[in-house]
Amino acid sequence: MEWIVPFAALLPLMLVVLVVAIGRRSAVDHRVHRLAAIERKLDLIMAHLGIHEPEPDVPGMVLQELLAGRKIQAIKEYREATGAGLKEAKDAVELLARQRGLG
CATH class of the missing domain: 1.10.286 (GTP Cyclohydrolase I; Chain A, domain 1)
Structure with missing residues (x-):
């Protein structure tokens, strides 16, 4: 029974940390999806204008x-x-x- 008091005190802190971590991951996921959408749009614009990505200089x-x-x-x-x-x-x-x- 002695362990219940420290556990009860730490539980709200652990929940706050969990909520913050989930929020940050959600923000990163949102940025990744947004960047992918921007890249798709840029690819469409380049294709429409007939612009091709230059070949890299390779040895x-x-x-x-x-x-x-x-x-x-x-x-x-x-x-x-x-x-x-x-x-x-x-x-x-x-x-x-x-x-x-x-x-």
């Missing part, structure tokens, strides 16, 4: 690895050549693969 080794079917090695080469992060390199190599019909 020759990246293209060679991609043409050989070694996507992971192509990403590593891209990172070494440009200093890009993993996500940026992966996105660039995948874009290049789609543009070349290698996807």
Whole structure:
């Protein structure tokens, strides 16, 4: 019975923390969905105007690895050549693969 008093005192605090955490996650989810909607609209505008995303400048080794079917090695080469992060390199190599019909 002695544990009931501290638990009863902590329960409202835990509920407040839970409500705040849920509220923040909801705000982040809202921003993610809003950004995705903006990107879709921008893609539609670009397509309507006939504007295409420029091909990234890629070192020759990246293209060679991609043409050989070694996507992971192509990403590593891209990172070494440009200093890009993993996500940026992966996105660039995948874009290049789609543009070349290698996807």
